[in-house]
Amino acid sequence: MKTVIALLLMMVPALAAPVADTFSNPATxxxxxxxxxxxxxxxxxxxxxxxxxxxxxxDVRHLVRQQIAAGQSDRQIEDFLVAxxxxxILMKPxxxxxxxxxxxxxxxxxxxxxxxxxxxxxxxxxxxxxKITSL
Amino acid sequence: VTGELxxxxxxxxxxxxxxxxxxxxxxxxxxDLTARKIASGAAMGLFVxxxxxxxxxxxxxxxxxxxxxxxxxxxxxxxxxxYKISGVWANHxxxxxxxxxxxxxxxxxVAGLQRGGERLTSGALGVQGLLAAAxxxxxxxxxxxxxxxxxxxxxxxxxxxxxxxxxxxxxxPMLYAGYVGLxxxxxxxxxxxxxxxxxxxRAARPFMLIAWIALTCGIALGSWWAYYELGxxxxxxxxxxxxxxxxxxxxxxxxxxxxxxxxKSGAFRTWTLLLAIAGFSMSLIGTFLVRSGVxxxxxAFASDPTRGFFIMVLIALAIGGALALFAWRAPTLQGGAxxxxxxxxxxLLLNNxxxxxACACVFVGTLYPLVLDAINGTKISVGPPYFALTFAPIxxxxxxxxxxxxxLNWKRGDLKAAxxxxxxxxxxxxxxxxTVLALVSPRSVAATGAFAVAGWLIGASILxxxxxxxxxxxxxxxxxxxxxxxxxxxxxxxxxxxxxxxxTVLAPGQTMTVGPYTLRFxxxxxxRGPNYIADRGHIAVMNGGRVSTTMxxxxxxxxxxxxxxxxTAIHTTGFRDLYLALGDDRGGGRFALxxxxxxxxxxxxxxxxxxxxxxxxxxxxxxRVKETEPVTPAPAAALAAE
Numbered sequence: 001m002k003t004v005i006a007l008l009l010m011m012v013p014a015l016a017a018p019v020a021d022t023f024s025n026p027a028t029x030x031x032x033x034x035x036x037x038x039x040x041x042x043x044x045x046x047x048x049x050x051x052x053x054x055x056x057x058x059d060v061r062h063l064v065r066q067q068i069a070a071g072q073s074d075r076q077i078e079d080f081l082v083a084x085x086x087x088x089i090l091m092k093p094x095x096x097x098x099x100x101x102x103x104x105x106x107x108x109x110x111x112x113x114x115x116x117x118x119x120x121x122x123x124x125x126x127x128x129x130x131k132i133t134s135l
Numbered sequence: 136v137t138g139e140l141x142x143x144x145x146x147x148x149x150x151x152x153x154x155x156x157x158x159x160x161x162x163x164x165x166x167d168l169t170a171r172k173i174a175s176g177a178a179m180g181l182f183v184x185x186x187x188x189x190x191x192x193x194x195x196x197x198x199x200x201x202x203x204x205x206x207x208x209x210x211x212x213x214x215x216x217x218y219k220i221s222g223v224w225a226n227h228x229x230x231x232x233x234x235x236x237x238x239x240x241x242x243x244x245v246a247g248l249q250r251g252g253e254r255l256t257s258g259a260l261g262v263q264g265l266l267a268a269a270x271x272x273x274x275x276x277x278x279x280x281x282x283x284x285x286x287x288x289x290x291x292x293x294x295x296x297x298x299x300x301x302x303x304x305x306x307x308p309m310l311y312a313g314y315v316g317l318x319x320x321x322x323x324x325x326x327x328x329x330x331x332x333x334x335x336x337r338a339a340r341p342f343m344l345i346a347w348i349a350l351t352c353g354i355a356l357g358s359w360w361a362y363y364e365l366g367x368x369x370x371x372x373x374x375x376x377x378x379x380x381x382x383x384x385x386x387x388x389x390x391x392x393x394x395x396x397x398x399k400s401g402a403f404r405t406w407t408l409l410l411a412i413a414g415f416s417m418s419l420i421g422t423f424l425v426r427s428g429v430x431x432x433x434x435a436f437a438s439d440p441t442r443g444f445f446i447m448v449l450i451a452l453a454i455g456g457a458l459a460l461f462a463w464r465a466p467t468l469q470g471g472a473x474x475x476x477x478x479x480x481x482x483l484l485l486n487n488x489x490x491x492x493a494c495a496c497v498f499v500g501t502l503y504p505l506v507l508d509a510i511n512g513t514k515i516s517v518g519p520p521y522f523a524l525t526f527a528p529i530x531x532x533x534x535x536x537x538x539x540x541x542x543l544n545w546k547r548g549d550l551k552a553a554x555x556x557x558x559x560x561x562x563x564x565x566x567x568x569x570t571v572l573a574l575v576s577p578r579s580v581a582a583t584g585a586f587a588v589a590g591w592l593i594g595a596s597i598l599x600x601x602x603x604x605x606x607x608x609x610x611x612x613x614x615x616x617x618x619x620x621x622x623x624x625x626x627x628x629x630x631x632x633x634x635x636x637x638x639t640v641l642a643p644g645q646t647m648t649v650g651p652y653t654l655r656f657x658x659x660x661x662x663r664g665p666n667y668i669a670d671r672g673h674i675a676v677m678n679g680g681r682v683s684t685t686m687x688x689x690x691x692x693x694x695x696x697x698x699x700x701x702x703t704a705i706h707t708t709g710f711r712d713l714y715l716a717l718g719d720d721r722g723g724g725r726f727a728l729x730x731x732x733x734x735x736x737x738x739x740x741x742x743x744x745x746x747x748x749x750x751x752x753x754x755x756x757x758x759r760v761k762e763t764e765p766v767t768p769a770p771a772a773a774l775a776a777e
Contacts, residue, residue, distance in 0.1 A: 037519075038520060040516045040518060045374075046372055046373075046374045046375075046518075047367075047372075048518070048519075051367045051369070053718070053719075086514055087513070087514065087515045087516070088514040088515060088516050089516070090515075090516060090518075091516055091518030091519060091520050091521075092518065092520035092521055092524075093503075093504075093515040093516065093517050093521055094515070098507060098511070098513060099503075099507075099515065101499075101503070102499055102500070102503045102517070102521075103521075103525070105495060105496070105499040106492055106493075106495050106496035106499065106525045106526070106529060107492075107525075109491065109492045109495035109496075110488065110489070110492035110495075110529060113487075113488035113491055113492055114488055117484045117485065117487075117488050120403075120484060121474075121476055121480075121481050121484065122476075123471070124402065124471075124472055124473055124474045124475075124480065125473075125474070125475055125476045127471060127472070127473035128473040128474055128475050128546070128547070130473075131473050
C-alpha cells in the first residue's frame, strides 16, 4: 500500500497541468470544496483532502480541480479516484454488499429497540390497567 | 531509587487488589463481617499504594530521571513543569497507571461512603478488586513504566508538541475519571446481581453522575483542544479516538435516565443492570481502541500487539463474565413495573432506544473498517458523511422528544396536557426558526431546523425551571442539562453551516477580508519559547481604518522533537470566533494565513459546561440528602406481588 501511494505521489505532479487555485465561479468553487471534503487524505490521519496541508492533499486538490475544469461530473471524479486509490479515499463508504451491515445496523438497532420498547410499554400498561380494576 | 519504590508499591497494590477481590466477594455472604472489613481496608490500602507508585513516576518525570525508559522516551529537561507532570500520562505506560489510580480512587470512595447495604458494597469492592488486579497485572507485564535504561541518556526524547498544551494536559485525567467512573456502576450492578439487592441504583447514582460529568467535561475539553490546536477550525472529526469517548457518554446518559426510572418506579430493572454493564464495557473497548494501537489516528501513540492481546482477553473476561452473571441471575429479579403508555417511564424508555441506537451507530462506524479489513482486506473509510446520514437523524429525533419527558408524570401522565403546557416552548422554537429564515441568507433547511429544535429545548427548560421555582437546586438539574443540549446544538449549527474562511498569501502591509473582518498582516517576528522557536505573525484586526485588536498566531518549531506546530490565535466576542492560523513561509516575508470566522462556536462548549453543571446540581442534591431520606423499597416489588 505504502509503495503504491509513493508511486502515485510521484505520478500525480507529472499529470497536473496548471490549474487556478480557486475557481472564479462561486458555484464551481463550492462544488470543488464539497468534493474535497468527501475525500480522505491517505497519508494523513483522519483529515480530508480539503483540510490537509500535506503534498498528497495538494496534488489531489489539483487533480480534482483539473477534472472539474475538464467538465467531469462529481461521480466521474470519485470513480476515477477510487480506481486509483481504492474505496479508502472516500469519506463516505460506498453502499455495497460488504457495507450493507454498516449502513443498516444503526437503523436495525433502532427498529429492534423500538419494537422491544413497544411490547414493554404495552405490558406495563396492561399491568397498570389491571391494578386499577383490582383496586 | 524512586523507580524501584514505585515498582514495589505497584506490587503491594497488586497484592492488596487480590485481597480486596477475594474478601469483597466473600463478604457478600450475610454473616461474613470480617471479610467486609478486610475488603474496605484493602480498598484504602490499594489507593495509598497506587498513589505512591504514581507519585514515584511523577517524581521521576519532574526530576527528569532519564535512567527510566518511560521518562527518557517522553520527557525533556527544557519542558515547562506542567508538561513534565502531564508527560506522566501522555504516554502509554503512565496513562495506564493513571487509569489504575483513578480506579483505586473510586474503590476507596465506594469503601468510604458505604452507600447501599453492607453486602452490596462488599460485592462492589470485590469486583473493583478484580478489575484493579487485572489492570495492575497488565501494567507490570506489558507496560511497566518503571523499567530502567542503562546507560541513561543525557537528554530525553521530548513529548509530542501537540500534547504540550494546557487543555490536553487536563484532558486524560478528566476522561479517565469518566471512563473508570463507570466501573463503579459496573461493580455495583454485578454486586446487585450477586446479592439480589434492588436498591443498587440509589447507591451507585453519585458514581454514575460523577462519571457522566467527567465524560461530558472530558469530551468538551477534547473537542475544544482539537478546535484551537489542530488549526482547521473544526471541533469534531469523528476520529476513532473521539468516538471511543462518545460511546461511553451515550450509554452513561442512557444509564442515568434508565436508573432514574428504576429508582423512582421500579421500571426497567434488568435493563438498567445491562446498561451499567454496557457502559463500562464501552469504556474498556475505548481503552482497547486507544491503547492497543489498532487505530492509527492523531492520538494513538501506542502500538504493541502483546498489549492489544492482553487487553482483548481482559475485556472478554470482564464483559463475558458480567454478561454470564447477568444471564444467570437477572431472571430471578422481581420485575415488571406498571405504568401507562402516557407516562414518564415511556419517554425514558424512548430516550434509551434512541441513545442506544446512536451508540450502535458510533460503534459500527468505528469498528466496521477494522473488522472488514481483518476479514477480507477491504479498506474503507467511515468519515463524517456516514455519521451525518446515520447518527445525526437519530440524535435529532431524540432531541425532538426531550422536552416531553419532564412534563409527564411518573406512572400516569397526560400527553395532551404536557403538549399544551409546552406551547410557549413551541412558540420560542417558531421565533428561532423565523429569525434564522429572516436574517440569514442563503436560507438553509438544516440551520432553520437546528435553531427551531434549540429553541424548543431551551424553551422547555425555562418552563421546567419556572414550574419548580421554589424547589431545591437539584430539581433544576435536568432542565439545565437539556438546555445545555440546545445551546450546544446552536453552536454546532452555526459553526458548521455559517463558517466563512479565507486562505491567502500575504506580504507585510497587505490586507485580506474574511466574513465581516478586514485583517492587516504586519509581518512576522522570531520568538523564543522555553523549548521551541516560533514565527509569530502580527495581524491587526481593522475596524473602519482603526486597529481594534492585534492577533498573534504562531508557527512553532520544537527542536527536541523535530516537530512543527501551529499555535492558533482566536479572538472571540462570545458569539463569534475569529480564528487565525499562520501557514508556511512563502519567502520574501510573505506568509500563508488561514482565517476562519465561526459564528456561535463558543456555544458548543458553553452548552457542554451547562450540561455538566446540571450534573453537578443533581450530584450535590444526592450527596446532601443521603442521610435524611430512608431507602424506600422500590414499589415494583409490591406491584408484582399483587
